[in-house]
Amino acid sequence: MSLQDDVIADLKARFADRVLGEGSHVGQRWLDVKREGILDLLRACRDDHGCDVLMDLCGVDWLDKGMPERFCVVYELVNLKKAEHVRIKAWVPEDDPEIDTASDLWKAAPWAEREVYDMYGLTFRGHGDLRRILLPDAYQGHPLRKDYPLVGHGERQNFPRYGL
Amino acid sequence: MGLDSWMAEGAMTTRVTDLVSWSRKNSMWPMPFGVACCAIEMMATLSSRYDLARFGAEAIRFSPRQSDLMIVSGRISLKMMPVLGKIWEQMPEPKWCISMGACASCGGVFDTYAMIQGIDRFMPVHVYVPGCPPRPESLIDAVIKIQEIITTERANRAVSA
Numbered sequence: 001m002s003l004q005d006d007v008i009a010d011l012k013a014r015f016a017d018r019v020l021g022e023g024s025h026v027g028q029r030w031l032d033v034k035r036e037g038i039l040d041l042l043r044a045c046r047d048d049h050g051c052d053v054l055m056d057l058c059g060v061d062w063l064d065k066g067m068p069e070r071f072c073v074v075y076e077l078v079n080l081k082k083a084e085h086v087r088i089k090a091w092v093p094e095d096d097p098e099i100d101t102a103s104d105l106w107k108a109a110p111w112a113e114r115e116v117y118d119m120y121g122l123t124f125r126g127h128g129d130l131r132r133i134l135l136p137d138a139y140q141g142h143p144l145r146k147d148y149p150l151v152g153h154g155e156r157q158n159f160p161r162y163g164l
Numbered sequence: 165m166g167l168d169s170w171m172a173e174g175a176m177t178t179r180v181t182d183l184v185s186w187s188r189k190n191s192m193w194p195m196p197f198g199v200a201c202c203a204i205e206m207m208a209t210l211s212s213r214y215d216l217a218r219f220g221a222e223a224i225r226f227s228p229r230q231s232d233l234m235i236v237s238g239r240i241s242l243k244m245m246p247v248l249g250k251i252w253e254q255m256p257e258p259k260w261c262i263s264m265g266a267c268a269s270c271g272g273v274f275d276t277y278a279m280i281q282g283i284d285r286f287m288p289v290h291v292y293v294p295g296c297p298p299r300p301e302s303l304i305d306a307v308i309k310i311q312e313i314i315t316t317e318r319a320n321r322a323v324s325a
Contacts, residue, residue: 134243135242135243135278136242136243139242143277143278148277149277150275150276150277151275151276151277152276152277152278153277155242155277156242156277156279156280156281157285159242159245159280159285159286
C-alpha cells in the first residue's frame with residue numbers, strides 16, 4: 001500500500017464525519033473533506049504519516065460545475081522519507097469563503113494562502129498577515145474567480161499618467 | 165573679412181540649437197526597460213552583429229538619471245506600471261521613448277486583467293516599433309526615427325535641460 005492509500009484509509013476511519021468523498025486520477029488519489037476541522041486532518045497527516053512538506057496549497061473555483069461547494073482548497077503534502085504525495089481537498093462555500101490557516105503546521109503555508117486570498121478572495125482564519133501577494137495592494141476584486149471578466153473591471157484604464 | 169579667413173581654415177557656422185541637437189542625436193544614452201522577449205532582440209541590436217554603436221546609442225545606462233532614451237521592450241503589467249512611470253520621471257529632460265514590440269505598444273496577445281494595453285496610456289511614446297518581437301533592424305530604424313525627431317522638432321524648442 002502506498003502512502004496515499006494509508007492516509008486516506010486512516011483519515012476516513014478517524015474523521016468519518018468530515019469526509020465528503022474521494023477520487024482518483026492517473027493513480028493519484030485525493031480525499032474531499034469539509035472545511036470544519038481541516039487542521040485536525042492536516043495535523044494527522046503531518047504527525048502520524050510523516051507529511052513534513054506542504055508542497056503546494058492552491059485554490060480552485062468550480063463555479064456552476066455541480067461540486068459540493070463552489071471553492072476548494074487543495075493541500076498537496078509530501079512525505080520526504082517515502083518520497084510520496086498525499087492530496088487533501090477542502091471545500092469552501094461561496095457565501096462564507098473562509099477556512100482555517102495551515103500556517104501553524106507548515107512554514108510554507110502563509111505565502112501560498114496569501115496567493116489564494118489574492119486570486120480567489122478566500123480568507124484564512126488566524127493567518128495574521130493576509131495581504132495581496134501578487135497583485136497591487138489597491139487592486140479591487142479577485143481575478144481567478146470564474147465570474148471575473150477576462151479584461152477586468154476597468155482597472156486597466158483607471159491609473160495615474162506620467163508626463164502626459 | 166575676419167569670418168572669411170576663419171572659414172578658409174575649416175570652421176563653419178551653425179545655430180546653437182542645431183549644434184545641440186546634432187550632438188544629442190549622435191550620442192543617445194538608452195535606458196533599457198527590458199521585461200520580456202523583446203529585450204533579447206534589444207540585446208542583439210546592441211551587440212556586435214547589429215551594433216547600435218554605429219548610431220551613437222551604445223552607452224546603455226541602467227540609471228535613469230544618466231540616460232535620455234527609454235526603450236520599453238516587453239509587456240507592462242499593472243504592477244510594473246508605477247515602476248516604469250517612476251523611472252521615466254527620473255530621467256532628465258530632454259528625453260525620448262521607444263515603445264518596442266506589440267506588448268508595449270498595445271498589450272499584444274495579453275488582453276487580460278493584469279496587462280496595460282499599451283504604455284501610451286500612461287506615458288508619452290515617440291516611436292512605436294511593430295513586431296513580436298521586432299527584428300534588430302526595426303529597432304535601429306526606430307532609433308534613426310528618434311534622431312530625426314531630435315533634429316526636426318527639438319531644434320526649435322528651447323534647451324530645457
